[in-house]
Amino acid sequence: MSMHRAAVLPQKGGPLSVQERVTPEPGPNELLIEVMAVALNPVDHHQRDFGLPPVPVYPAVIGSDVSGIVVKTGSNASLPGTTKPLVAGDRVIAFASSFYQSGSPDYGAFQKYVLAQPEGVIPLPAGLSFEEGAVFPLAVLTALTAWTTIGIPLNTRYAPEDRQAVLIWGGASSVGTLAIQSARTLGFTRVYATASPKHHEYLKRLGAHAVFDYKAVDVVKQIVDECQKDGVKLETAHCVVNGSLQPTLDVLKETKRHGVVAKVAHSPLLPPDHPNLDGTEIKFNYPIMDPTERDKHMYECFHDWLQDGLQSGSVVPSPSPQIEGGGLEGLNLALDKLRAGVSGTKIVVPI
Template identity: 50%
Template sequence: MLTKGGTLVVTECTTPEPGLHEVLIEVQAVALNPIDVSQQDRGLPPVPMYPAVIGCDAAGVVPKVGTHVSTVAPGTRFQKYALAQSEVQGAGRPLGFKTAPSAWTTLGIPLETRYVLQDEHGSARTLGFTIYATASTKHHAYLRSLGADAASDFHDSDVVAQIVTAVGKEGIELRTAHCVVPRGLQPMPEVLKQTKGNAAARVAHSPVLLPGHPTLDNTEVKFNLPPLDQAGRDKHMHQCFHGWLREGLESGSVVPSPRVQVEGGGLAGLNAAHNKLKAGVSGVKVVVRI
């Protein structure tokens, strides 16, 4: 439980009842995300009221389902609980996966888009895009194994020139981007300025967009957000998890990534795990077993 401006505390709460289209999850592990730290430290995205239960990723067993849920069978064990849409198939709400396809629909690119045959891994590869990724050099081989066509180190002072050169060699226009880390937007306008030609460019930004963020003429920068209306959101979530995730895992076009870094301490260890995430991790997902 989060109090305003405070740390997470362990407290007893009433076990929620699942709604008509929801499932109740016995949470056995939670994964931490930068958005959790942002909500704890700055209250962004806005927390409607305090005290609040925050968190986006969870995995466990389903003990109870809503009366309109037919795709998930209830389990038998009860301990720690959370609510989630039934499309999650009992695996919680994997924010990292939802972030990728939601970026494309945020920019008006349907998930049915296919420019080339599917190969390799990842949402951008499935759509058929040529992928220019940035990461620490030690992760470049791993990114290429997931489908990136080229990778640059964002620590390099000439990272913009590296990307521009790589795009130029392919003879294509780069006019769609997805920023997934804070400060990732800073070099993006310069990259697009030199690679998008005369076309309009679009950028999805997964961290919260702050006032005064970098911009570029004829370029739209939008906060990555699924549809807000209930019907549109339900359809999108079903397409992400029931379609892309389940089918992708079965076919091998989607693979779990990155590797998991398990922290101990259960619920009481969440603050320590948050501190490790804030201090900086690289190429891992911090997970706490409950």
């Protein structure tokens, strides 16, 4: 029986505690991965500190974003349509989360060896470090699920004559940067985002056409004016950060055409008393729970979009990793730093 080290969440309220765990064998449709770096997401400190979203099993292993090396593959872990199946020794990017595995700690990222399903595992390109690769998984899944949540399939390719625009409120966040990159793939004629001025040039390099300072008192007017100047239809938005729904609706009120239903995806929890706008659908960006639908969606997110985009160079790691030391023992402090707030960076911990 092999053992490995894990940052275990022993009970609700944390903190994480480094312990030995039995290293699992991969099931037929699974890969065992040696974890080289993990990236942190707000959900990780919410789960550590408050057990929310609910942690079904304690002791738990939380986390979701991994880069590492394939150690073993299950007997049936190569996916149909995959040109080169992953084998032991391959460097990979992996979505590794116990969230879809009834909380089983074998699937949580914050440990040295983790199980993952092949739909969420892709090769890490030779030109990228483990730290760069780790920034993607949950942010990619969230940014891309937002589109399907509001009825925009991932194979959508708007044509320039469609004049479709999109507003991403919170463009410098981890999810926001990947919302911008994926909006370009979908073919939006104009991608508008909000962020602090120090990030504007960076977000334009990622694909935003115009970026607005969300702290400007007239930010809503600035966006509406830009939209009118560009002659585009702005009826689609992704509210990535807390506090973004009201100003987004204020923009849409001016830009949406009469009789057209505007669509807004909302990534933070949507409070029951949230603001509304006539003729506008606001949907919480909810993870897909049906396993068959989810596997297909994960394949489209990771293999069709991320892997292809990395290969062609149309997708780059974003935002830049902020590397924190300490390995598994350093995760509590790194999570505290994320909880205190980041600006245009993704906290990554080499393991």
